[in-house]
Amino acid sequence: MKKLLALAVALILLGPSAALIGVGVLMNPAATAACLPGSLIVGEVPDSLTATTRVGEMVTLNKTQLTHAATIITVGARTAGVGRPGVVIALMAALTESTLRMLANTSAYPESANYPNDGDGGDHDSLGLFQMRPASGWGTVAELMDPTYQARAFYGGQTGPNYPSPRGLLDIPGWQQLDPGAAAQAVEVSAYPDRYQNYQPVAEAILAALTRPVTSGGGGGDSAPVVPETTRLVFPLPEGSWVRTSPFGWRDDPITGERAFHAGSDFAAVDGTPIYAIADGAVVFAGPSGGYGNLIVIEHTVAGQRVASYYGHMWDTGIYVSAGETVTAGQHIGDVGSNGKSTGPHLHLEIHPGGYGADPVDADAWLTDHGAEGITPSDAAPAACTAGGA
Structure with a gap:
């Protein structure tokens, strides 16, 4: 833990603003594909x-x-x-x-x-x-x-x-x-x-x-993936491997110095730390996306509601799923990196109730409120040593 605290002090980490979603994700051809192969959702069984x-x-x-x-x-x-x-x-x-x-x-x-x-x-x-x-x-x-x-x-x-x-x-x-x-x-x-x-x-x-293909949910339209209710919710990093560096909300951008909205929650971790899917779901995007570096977007069904989770800043070799795949809660989907608009290895996590392209909420608070494994209410505040971070 001392190494992680030192890492948090030494690094200024950030994730992209919400404005990057439209430019970086929705303009990517993979995000708007009409039909994506690779689902584990069983359709009609043939004779x-x-x-x-x-x-x-x-x-x-x-x-x-x-x-x-x-x-x-x-x-x-x-x-x-x-x-x-x-x-x-x-x-x-x-x-x-x-x-x-x-x-x-x-x-x-x-x-x-x-x-x-x-x-x-x-x-x-x-x-x-x-x-x-x-x-x-x-x-x-x-x-x-x-x-x-x-x-x-x-x-x-x-x-x-x-x-x-x-x-x-x-x-x-x-x-x-x-x-x-x-x-x-x-x-x-x-x-x-x-x-x-x-x-x-x-x-x-x-x-x-x-199995039948999963259709893209880009922009929150009617072509959303058909995803069963998740069986569990988990925190996306291994216990004891991370510290908070920048919470959700308005902040001074560490690179530009301008006031900007931070759409996610940043968690400092050693380069290569495994990233887990927070819930069962369907991958609707996986690849390069502007300031996110490499981005994975997964759509889930949680308490009957469509929810998308975004995972940013993985290296090119640190992304292990493809659009159209079905994943399970806790599945190793990528590794922590520092690609894109980032000055140190960390996970930038976003939660979007309503699905892909909908407005984000505080990922930290959402995971805590929904009882995700590996996070407790006492975890909800950023570590004091990261004050003024990213």
Whole structure:
């Protein structure tokens, strides 16, 4: 913390004024695209789908199998930190283990036939979509015959039903850097570790077929993204990694010296500190934007209201999402930088109730009022050492 306080004293940080929104964001072609691919919002499930594996085999899936895939996608979209890469890995695993069938196992567990199933499997004492074993601690027979439970267990993490063991995907250190097949194997611990890569093209075809594109909400028009109610709210920086440097409101611009309105809240942090999405949502803009440097804009649904969050000043290499992607609360979307109108590494955060392009409010106060994880009412005031900052 002493290092952070010294950083706050040494740096004069600022974020752009609200006037930059119209110039920097709305004139960017990416912000006004009519249709943006990459959503995790499941649309109508087709009656069948045929796709080709990596080795050239044709696979045809029926509506029941695709409905299980939809469950895996939906659970992944609602699980912080998973994103599209994690969903692809989960689909690869379920395709390999069960061909996306909810399998009973009457030889090991006769009672498994009493639950909805798509047939009887016979792989030792494994059950369900991901062929999980009660004896290994994945859950009871009743739990493992529930597709939603199995998907949650596969993704794992601190909210997973199996935490901390056996490990789900989110419990595998550095899973994002692994080959997708290797990541699936790290969870499944199969005797045949090379099988999963074969189904990656099929998993990607399923995801493309079952999810619908998110439309841009630029300017707050009728083309706003359809985003489910968020499951949680979080502060966008890791606990203990930041200090406040410039609050929302009128101030003397640290560069021009002129009186100007500061539309966001600035948080000093070490260059490269992870930035998290504050809530589940859809990315409607990600890229260069005037004084913001690199900017990410995400639209959310919070307490039934459309809300946009803006994250500014990332370096070119410190932005990890694209327009059209669906993200989850707490997902690592970028890294702290000092690009654009900035004199030191920090996050410039804005909150816009009403959505993309609507008027901003005090981000600090909004997060506190809405009970975001990682922030308390005592955090609401800027640190005394930052007086006159940015």
